[in-house]
Amino acid sequence: MSTDIGVWIAAFLTLGILSFLYKDNPFYKVSESIFIGVSAAYWFVYMIYNVIEPNLLGNLQKGEWWYAVAGILGVMMLFRLIPKIGWLSRWAVAFMIGTGAGLNFIVYLQSNVMKQIRGTLAPLNSIGNIMMIVGVITGLIYFFFSAEHKGLLGGAAKVGIWFIMVSFGASFGYTVMARISLLIGRMHFLFSDWLGLLH
Amino acid sequence: MRRQIPLAITFIGGVVMIIQYFIPHQISQEIYRGVLDWQMIVGGFVLVLGIGSLVTHHTEKVKRQKEGWGYSLVALLGLVMMAIAGLFFGGMASDKPFMQIFIYAQNPIQATMFSLLAFFIASAAYRAFRARSFIATLLLLAAIIVMIGRVPIGAKIWSPIRVISNWLLDYPNMVAKRAIGLGVGLGMLSTALKIILGIERSYLGGGK
Amino acid sequence: MGFFRGMLNLDRRIIFILIAGAVVVPLFIPFHLKMHPTPASQGLYNAVEKLPEGSTVIISGEYDPGTAPEIQPMMIGALKHCFRKGIKVILMGLWPQGPALEGQALQEVFKEKEFKEMNLQYGKDYVNLGYKAGGAVVIQSMGTSIPATFPTDMAGTPIEKLPLMKGIRNFNDITFVLDFSAGDPGTPAWVMFAHDRFHVPMAAGCTAVSAPMLYPYLQTKQLSGLLGGLKGAADYEWLTKSSGTGIRYMPSQSIAHLVIVIFIIIGNIAFFVVRKGEKR
Amino acid sequence: MDTRFWTKEKCKWRRKVLPLTAFIILLALWGTIRAQSPVDTLPPSPPTEVTAFDTPNDAGKNITINWKLSTDDGAGRNIVKGYDILRSESQEGKFEVVGSVVAGISTFQDDKVKNRRNYFYKVRAKDHTSSDSPTVGPVQASGQWYHKGKTVVLIFVVIFTALVIYFVESAKKGKKLYVRPIPGMDAVDEAVGRATEMGRPILYILGLSTISDVATIASLTILGRVAKKVAEFQSKLLVPCYNPIVMTVAQEVVKNAYLDAGRPDSYDESNIWFLSSSQFAYAAGVNGIMLREKTATNFYLGMFYAESLILAETGNIAGSIQIAGTDAVTQLPFFITSCDYTLIGEEFYAASAYLSREPKLLGSIKAQDWGKAGLIALIILGGFFASFHFDTFINLFTVGH
Structure with a gap:
């Protein structure tokens, strides 16, 4: 059995979270509350040391004055707390949304559309390739919105959803492995690091 | 005016970020890096708003002695302790209180929450994987084959299952993911365009 | 009939208990399972096996305690494999907690008699450069100069004082890269920069969930091998003929999978029996 | 191979022959090494066809150097250990090593140069001794204002934006x-x-x-x-x-x-x-x-x-x-x-x-559908082109970095 107080705290909290599987209870509620409080402070402190300090103050010190704009945008966000000038925070929000939309537009166009299309352009010389082309096309047809799914279109959409379902089943089955591994890791912590029953 | 300026900022921000993609020149690279940095910095600032909201939410509960206010007190205590440890007792060095709390309190809870998934994935599978219809049967069979095919015991039970499971993952699975990915791509492109062009503006509050 | 009806509305807590049992019991009563390493695992093993004695390998860790159960056994396996082959190891990480976990992996390795007796020395046989923020940018900058990217090691020792790092300027002086990653930044960044740009051969290990995303790199030979999840770790231990948590956890993994599948089958039998009964 | 040679009867005979063979092989090996070692001090043949040019589609401050491998790299006497890349600011000036690559690699990017300045390069094949390629240059680095590898993406952006605007406008006009x-x-x-x-x-x-x-x-x-x-x-x-x-x-x-x-x-x-x-x-x-x-x-x-x-x-x-x-x-x-x-x-x-x-929001859904129809057409076309090995069409979709 461990003599490290930290391990005991960790074990106590681990059991607290696991107890949720039986039902919601005070033990879980305490662990949850600690988690919420501690993690909020963690991110706050982390942001100060890893973002505000190096990326904002560090760059300003180096004389890269345009980082002041980021500081101003940040302060603008805080204007929300003052009702009279709260509307100014929308400018900062608009900046985040606009640049985010532009960036995502490009990223998705390149990685979700172009690369995927490139990967689908294959010669029709094997069952695998023919299946790939049929699957992608019928899958896309399932996502047609402006036409009723009837007749040929409906049939294709149906095949599309078959593919999608097989994929969901396979991904689900595949993920089981990873999740079980994590549980094994936790159990190993309880029985080995804490109780010392496993060697 | 209060509407026009934010819409203009969104438009300019969006268009600049799209154009910079096509320009390899250093100026464009710097804008790109700058914007990413700025986004991060603004994200840091607004955490103040977040913490403010969290603190009000819980102090209200404690003040009014609403049901479960004791737990709110625990959350507040956790927050204050962790913040003090981080800001005044040696920062993020691994042997200082901040990281110790992180290692012995936050980490185990995090890992345990994550491991709850092992239980939930089992209960979800049991409840949902019933051969109610043709589609449900496809879902069920694909899941079972891959689940068994991934572990060594699967090959002991029936050796071709490994091959079938790999085939399922490599072909139908990949194909459907690609179709979904293309759909998502288009949906996201058109939504992003609507945002940039100011057609979609509900995020500014109100649909009109 | 009553039994099957009951099975259909089974209390999920019974499933939870059985899953917990399926995981815990095999930990105490381990049994032998023969591994069939996947070609991807074999690829990584072969690549490391082929490295000449005295070559220098970078092992990078991008994971955290949450994902450590899957990644840590790979890290330990790789360290053992490299040490046995007399390969010098440079540890680092692009996730804040990676290098600390790598340190723990080293401790695990040195607990074993075989490696304790090798009397490996920090600074000469292995170093830990620690964490650097920036993801892909860090790798790019290592391509230009490793000492400039990591002026000190994790403990703050100037890099010039470490004998292993003498003569290491950039990726040209690195024989191989092993990247163990649980997400982003991770293997794609390493492939894009260390492999594609600076031409260092590499292999990787990842969580089971992210393995399908990395498979394409195997087909294009950008990765010489890939360990996926706990099964990948077990494969590697099997290939290097060492014991470790990968192989040790495999029975739990297998039994838990079986339990879930049996539940699904029972659920379906109950479903059909009850539906038949209702039709009458 | 005739396996009977390894059967039991021949075992005795084998025991005598094996050491003898081993001895002869060793002798031959020693002889070869002896014979080769003086030759080995000869430098490897130098890399040829060296080209240096401003790296295309980049932010600048980068020059790409390509060369043809030394004939002693992977072939010939196969003695090349690697290549050094040397740079100077004048044709006859002092050349400095700016980077090195292992054998078998025939390209290098020098990212420690300034924009709009003349540089000269040589590539050196290394063994115990070395030999240099002729000097190439002058070459200048500069940043580009348009990435030529991304034209397909640009075309797609224009088409899709036009589709969205068209359908949103026609929806606004009251089209059902x-x-x-x-x-x-x-x-x-x-x-x-x-x-x-x-x-x-x-x-x-x-x-x-x-x-x-x-x-x-x-x-x-x-x-x-x-x-x-x-x-x-x-x-x-x-x-x-x-x-x-x-x-x-x-x-x-x-x-x-x-x-x-x-x-x-x-x-x-x-x-x-x-x-x-x-x-x-x-x-x-x-x-x-x-x-x-x-x-x-x-x-x-x-x-x-x-x-x-x-x-x-x-x-x-x-x-x-x-x-x-x-x-x-x-x-x-x-x-x-x-x-x-x-x-x-x-x-x-x-x-x-x-x-x-709202019609204007619904309009964009129609644009998405047209986008999908376009993609389906592309996939079918691409399938046919790929079947007949018409790769130019397929390579159109490879986006540059």
């Missing part, structure tokens, strides 16, 4: 548009109504991403519609948030929805609060809310990660009606198994327009 039913969205009224009847709150999760993520905006749009329904039905809406900016925007959106519904006084800002920016702390908190507040309906719309199943299964335990929608392909299987309705990928993006029934 059909949109097929989207599973979960027809259930929104019913779900809100049910919550009102039961006197229990509705939970709305905006996903675990930032405001820069388009999925979050799509979710905020749907939140606006749902909040309006909730306000009309006089129900309670809980929105615990993962990201503080998303929280502030959600507050505005919900406030305005209540205003639209004519019930501004029912709006309570404290029901939209920040829960946690830590993935699993957020999940733990939402779990608690679902079980303690006994939410009647849960919406999960936006970007999700591994916590999706923790949320959806707990909601299932609590017996809530659950409507999910996400563009996170990896999490869709879990929502499908645990929720009553799941919007798959693009359906989620279409849902906001579908709910609003």
Whole structure:
């Protein structure tokens, strides 16, 4: 059995979270509350040391004055707390949304559309390739919105959803492995690091 | 005016970020890096708003002695302790209180929450994987084959299952993911365009 | 009939208990399972096996305690494999907690008699450069100069004082890269920069969930091998003929999978029996 | 091979022959080494056809050097250990090593140069001794204003933008548009109504991403519609948030929805609060809310990660009606198994327009459909071209870095 107080705290909290599987209870509620409080402070402190300090103050010190704009945008966000000038925070929000939309537009166009299309352009010389082309096309047809799914279109959409379902089943089955591994890791912590029953 | 300026900022921000993609020149690279940095910095600032909201939410509960206010007190205590440890007792060095709390309190809870998934994935599978219809049967069979095919015991039970499971993952699975990915791509492109062009503006509050 | 009806509305807590049992019991009563390493695992093993004695390998860790159960056994396996082959190891990480976990992996390795007796020395046989923020940018900058990217090691020792790092300027002086990653930044960044740009051969290990995303790199030979999840770790231990948590956890993994599948089958039998009964 | 040679009868004979053979081989080897060693001091043949040029499509300060491998690299005497790349600022000036690569590599990028300055290069093949290629240059580095490898993307951007604008405009002019039913969205009224009847709150999760993520905006749009329904039905809406900016925007959106519904006084800002920016702390908190507040309906719309199943299964335990929608392909299987309705990928993006029934928003759905039709045509064409090895067409879609 461990003599490290930290391990005991960790074990106590681990059991607290696991107890949720039986039902919601005070033990879980305490662990949850600690988690919420501690993690909020963690991110706050982390942001100060890893973002505000190096990326904002560090760059300003180096004389890269345009980082002041980021500081101003940040302060603008805080204007929300003052009702009279709260509307100014929308400018900062608009900046985040606009640049985010532009960036995502490009990223998705390149990685979700172009690369995927490139990967689908294959010669029709094997069952695998023919299946790939049929699957992608019928899958896309399932996502047609402006036409009723009837007749040929409906049939294709149906095949599309078959593919999608097989994929969901396979991904689900595949993920089981990873999740079980994590549980094994936790159990190993309880029985080995804490109780010392496993060697 | 209060509407026009934010819409203009969104438009300019969006268009600049799209154009910079096509320009390899250093100026464009710097804008790109700058914007990413700025986004991060603004994200840091607004955490103040977040913490403010969290603190009000819980102090209200404690003040009014609403049901479960004791737990709110625990959350507040956790927050204050962790913040003090981080800001005044040696920062993020691994042997200082901040990281110790992180290692012995936050980490185990995090890992345990994550491991709850092992239980939930089992209960979800049991409840949902019933051969109610043709589609449900496809879902069920694909899941079972891959689940068994991934572990060594699967090959002991029936050796071709490994091959079938790999085939399922490599072909139908990949194909459907690609179709979904293309759909998502288009949906996201058109939504992003609507945002940039100011057609979609509900995020500014109100649909009109 | 009553039994099957009951099975259909089974209390999920019974499933939870059985899953917990399926995981815990095999930990105490381990049994032998023969591994069939996947070609991807074999690829990584072969690549490391082929490295000449005295070559220098970078092992990078991008994971955290949450994902450590899957990644840590790979890290330990790789360290053992490299040490046995007399390969010098440079540890680092692009996730804040990676290098600390790598340190723990080293401790695990040195607990074993075989490696304790090798009397490996920090600074000469292995170093830990620690964490650097920036993801892909860090790798790019290592391509230009490793000492400039990591002026000190994790403990703050100037890099010039470490004998292993003498003569290491950039990726040209690195024989191989092993990247163990649980997400982003991770293997794609390493492939894009260390492999594609600076031409260092590499292999990787990842969580089971992210393995399908990395498979394409195997087909294009950008990765010489890939360990996926706990099964990948077990494969590697099997290939290097060492014991470790990968192989040790495999029975739990297998039994838990079986339990879930049996539940699904029972659920379906109950479903059909009850539906038949209702039709009458 | 004749295996009989290795059978037992021949064993004796083999025992005599083997050492003899080994001796002869060793002798021969020694001889070869002896014979080769003086030759080895001869330098390897130098690299040829060296070219140096400004790296295309880049930010500048970068010159690419290519060469043809030394004939002693991988062939010939096979003695090349690697190559050094040497640079000077004048033809006859002092050359310095700026980088080196291992044998078999025939390209190098020098990123330590200044823009608009003349440089000269040589490549040196190395063994114990070395030999240099002729000097090439002068060459200058510069940054480009347009990336030629990205023209396909540009064409796509132009076509798609034109499609969206065209269909939005024609929808504004009153052209009727059909949109097929989207599973979960027809259930929104019913779900809100049910919550009102039961006197229990509705939970709305905006996903675990930032405001820069388009999925979050799509979710905020749907939140606006749902909040309006909730306000009309006089129900309670809980929105615990993962990201503080998303929280502030959600507050505005919900406030305005209540205003639209004519019930501004029912709006309570404290029901939209920040829960946690830590993935699993957020999940733990939402779990608690679902079980303690006994939410009647849960919406999960936006970007999700591994916590999706923790949320959806707990909601299932609590017996809530659950409507999910996400563009996170990896999490869709879990929502499908645990929720009553799941919007798959693009359906989620279409849902906001579908709910609003606003023509200009619906117009963009039509553009998406045309986009898909175009992609299908491309795939079919590409299939045929690839079958006949017409690779130019396929390579069009390879985007440069």
